[in-house]
Amino acid sequence: MYDPENFQRMAKGFSLDQAVAESERCLLCHDAPCSKACPADTDPGTFIRKLRLKNVTGAIRTIKENNILGGACGVLCPADRLCEKECCATEISRPVEIAKIQRFLVEHSWERNIKVLEASESNGKKVAVVGSGPAGLSCAAELAKQGCQATIFEARPEAGGVIRYGVPSYRYDVDFLEHELQEIKELGVEFRCNAPLREAGQVEELLENGYDAVFLATGLWAASRLHPEVSNVDGLMTSVEYLASLRDEQFEALRNKIKGSTIAVIGGGSVAIDCAEAAVKLGAEDVYLVYRRSFVQMPAEEVERIEALETGVHFLLLNQPVDFVINHQQKIEGLRLVRTRLEKAKGTGRRIPKAIAGSEWVLDADIVVEAIGNQAESGSPSWYPNVDVDQNGLIQADAATLTTSVEGIFAGGDIVRGPALVVDAVNDGKVAAMAIIEYLSKKEA
């Protein structure tokens, strides 16, 4: 049942005692493999050693200097397939819970008011960052640390991107985000919210309007659709609309709709899991996760899948959505499904689901959420007409420097990679900031 405390707030992290005890299991590895496995070079091998040697402030410094969203990563990283996967302690007992230690240290810094970051003296350079998701935040923070004036343009009313308007609060709450944003503001980063740059060519014009460089990190905010032509149906939502509503002023209305209803979520990824689990927590009567393949083929992380099952989500596997059942008042009534069977794998490929003829049936549902993928907004290439994009609208950027085809414009995060992780976006922000600094110093010379 809905419990505002549990829905709006994340569960508590480690206490000091738990973090210290966990750090004692660390083997203080030479050339720490966990550090090499972190996509953002957060360097757990070092921050855990520092905690172990009672250098707590130093441990916090290591995290925040390397990863301005160290808290978000500690909470949201699928660490069991990143840093913790490589942990040498696995063969002694089990991996060190690196992400939890990381989250603890970040929260500890807030609790004890330990400040480790300082803005440096201004170098007079101005950089525009488009999008305030993890990539934009990371880039702006890094630029500010290097003395640049970074200004973030954000289309939405508040900063954060997916970690504000996507990930549900019970996984990452707004207090936590505000703490992380506060530190970025203290570095001198300027935030301009409600400031979309979506007019034709508007992004490129920044270079003519006083900005020395631009970092594009607009993410993926268009949802893939089963039948794009179906619109304005009451009860039919995309994951993007649905999750954003859970985190803005529409929350109460949506909650009332979900309470006691039957929800069908289409998709097998992490986003689908978030949508389904949130519905259970909000008091839905039944929540179905509809996926055309098998349990093990779901792209969602294993822990997420198991947690969703335990929360009470019904997994409707090997069922492929065909159509929506919509009544004449333009309200959704159900989802037409066809059962599938997995074909024999060809070579090393995935087994393909094939519809079973004549097995169609209708799943009654009051709300259907489509969570089958996020993509670039269809009009986005027009915002930066000279920047090369691929057929899906993803920006093409050099892997090492994140430079685009337009001099002075850099890009990173999901809009370059496609759906990825917070920690990847953080790294892109850092890499781009370093490339921007180098670009600006070369331009000067």
Next chain:
Amino acid sequence: MAGKKVDLSVDFCGVKFQNPFLLSSSPVSNSAEMVAKAFEAGWSGVAFKTLNSDRVRIVHPSPRMNPYHYGSKRLVGLQNVEQISDRSLKDNLLDFLYLKENYPDKIIISSIMGFSNEEWAYLAKASEDNGADMLELNFSCPHMTIEGSGHKVGQANHLIEKFTETVKKAVSIPVLAKMTPNITDMTEPALYAKQGGADGIAAINTVRGLSQVGLDDWTVRPKVAGIGAISGTSGPAVKPIGLRFIADLAKCERLGLPLSGQGGIETWIDALEYILLGSSTIQVTTGIIHYGYRIVEDMIEGLSDYMVERDIERVVDLVGKALPTLQDTDKFDLESQGVASYDLDRCVGCGQCLTVCNDSAGQALEWDPLLRRPTLIEDKCLSCMVCSFVCPVSGLISYKQQPSDWQRRETAVMGEQLEAELKLAAFK
């Protein structure tokens, strides 16, 4: 093996104990209410909290202890400024009577501390008259400030002899002298105690130390109304010191007295080490402060299983068994050399061996960064074994004896090119 019986009982100074495990004189042996629980748990006897004669009122400082933690490991050491018993002599003796009546097979050792001949004699007699089976003369409390008491006595040999003699004249039950480790050579005062007639020696009392300095107030702990003091440290951190003094006493042929070992004992292994170095009984405080009386169950069970496994029937047959091979370092055979040996099948690839070998030893390891495995260059290995101390996999790195013709490589000299600049004449 099941069902096989071992005999844990010991005869110590003519007194029969059901097993070698005793409470030492401290808060864990403060009253009969507590000691009764300890007896129920399996302890064979108690050195009761040191009695006083009511001549001066005893008040314990508040707070009176401070822990020495190591990371999240609690209480590897304990520091205390507790005084001797703050109860009246009468209350303590009534408790003796109660214990004797209800636990006739358990042994009461009355720990006493006096300030004059008369007071020592008075406390000794009162103890004997009210059921004490033995006495323990506390010459060793490390935070008594009055000359002629506590460890100050333990450092004044003639007082030890005099007070022991006085007590021996006053009673007929056996008498132990409890010694302070805050001294270089414990055999000397122990011999004076023997001269005075002591039947056995108990050691060690706490080691004078400081467990913690407050970083905000620059005051050592425990902080008693703004003041800290050097005082007694106990627990696992002092076990090496305790073992050393017990071994010294046991090795001293002129002494030849039975010993009651203590200092950092928590497990049957700690107890057995004290026994193997010459203790017939062992005493515990900090282990109980940390875990409670229940630890005796594991001491009894652990020691019994060890004896069954090795076919040793009587615990007394273990007393002093490690003494013959305990020699001075000049007896070492320096021809015998070895190297570390790595069983890499079990290696988890942490590289701690590499770090310590590079930074504190022979530079004898090479590291494969892809496989994450060390390779030992045998002739550079110093056999110091520090790698094995840090390796998280027990027994992965072991010591391997080398043949007598084996040669270790000399330590690299970095300044060979600088010979011309060397200023050195041969020592004559």
